[in-house]
Amino acid sequence: MSDPIEAVMASEVTIASDVDVVTARQRGRELAAELTFSRGDQTVIAAAISEIARNILTYAGRGTVRMSIKHDGDRSAVVVVARDDGPGIADITLAMRDGYSTSGGLGVGLGGARQLMDEFELISAVGEGTTITMRKWHPRVHAR
Amino acid sequence: MEVPILKQGDYLIASIQSALTDADLTQLRESLGERVGRFRSRGVIVDVTAVDVMDSFAVRTLRDLAHTTWLRGAETVIVGIQPDVAFAMVQLGLTLKGVATALDLEEGLAFLDSQVKHRRRRV
């Protein structure tokens, strides 16, 4: 039996304006709440989503953020996959370093998001867009 | 969604009601900057009690806001940061360094009173 909650709770948000950044992070918070993450961790997840969603907006102009729940034995995760067809990242190490940003300012962005989540994978190439996958785990909540 | 700004004597109080978009935040920064100049306000309180996530853009904008108002002679204090918002912020490395913060509106007003009274300039 595939978990019915898994199917229902997956959702995708198109990122095309700053309003979508808010929508995406609120959806992420809802998923985190379903897995009974503490309020602090819900905010952490929402902040990480906000950072990468805004990153899409700033560098690619448009993209998608897909959020879902994944179960693995006695733990569950909020999974976030952010995709864009933007210019891609030329130097990934540089982009991930804390404080880096080509558009100036704090630029905490990607490096910050990585700090907040348990798992963080980034695939990008110049001219081929960027895909970021991040997960945060929580002990599984069994339906009683 | 525009943020309501109240004038209370020498102070301006902006209460953020709900989730703000980047555009709203930028708008707030400009509105407050303009009003501080217009009313010659001595202090600004930005109440973020209802804000559920503060990411790098929000922090950047608030810092710019504080800097702008300071250039025009007003001290800014951010009040009402929620415990879990603060928790997420410090993990992201966002410290709002150089910007005054207080627990709530009451504390914010007390802070402004003490600052304005001593005519202390924050560097």
Add this chain to the structure above:
Amino acid sequence: MAARKVETPAQQQVPIGETSQLLRELVAHLRQNRTQLREEWARRITRAQLLTAMTEAEIFAEATSVYDNYVEALATGTFEALQAYARNLSERIIPRGVETHEVVGIVLLLRDVLARSLFAKYHEDFNKLNRILDAYEPAANRIANTVAVGFVQERERVIRQQQEAIRELSTPVLQVRERLLILPIIGVIDPQRARQLTEQLLRAIRANRAKVVVIDITGVAAMDSHVANHLVQTVEAARLLGATVIVTGLSPEIAQTLVTIGVDLSEMATVGDLQGGIEEAERLLGYTVIPLSEIPQKS
């Protein structure tokens, strides 16, 4: 790391249709002989000295449920009901002190008892016996696995709950004066406990409208750079809530760790001991502390 579910590959020497026909025959046999097989099993459990924490009556009652659920899983080929039952059972017997090896032991004994009865029934037809076992074994193994994993997961859940409770108890945030909180930290801090500490403290600052927090780490033996980072983050987060933090009880070793990770100690308010920290806090809050000796005594 959670135990992984091991799927034993079904031996496909027999076409699926026939397998299910054999399973049906098997299940019918198990149901017909329910009473004797169950008793045989209960006997074996006692002989193996398992479930000593339970009375004979209790063992028999649970044995009946396990047997019926076992046969049901064999009959339907689905394991959700069994999983739910396993968790349920675990919830009941874990507080009784039943251990993992006992649960695994009794399920394996049942498997053996049933296998033996199959030998007995089909011993004259070796081919048929083989085919029946081909159908029975994968299912039986999966059942044993399901029950064992269910038990272990429940145990882990209980342990986590207890750890959480212990953590909560061992990090009390004390309010000693109005607007002043003290957080004495004792013992080993792992990253998870550090996070919980921070969250608790921040909530307490808000609830008590604290302006000063004294974090005393006299009781902390050692701190690695990760935890030291957490401490720094806690101080910064408290400031975002308008509270000043004074750290007391900093040992030279911990001070060194902080410096190593780049903390500017001149920026962090530190005082030697807790007493001094409280006095400093009171000074910040505007209290004047008068030593007892200076209070005029009534003659």
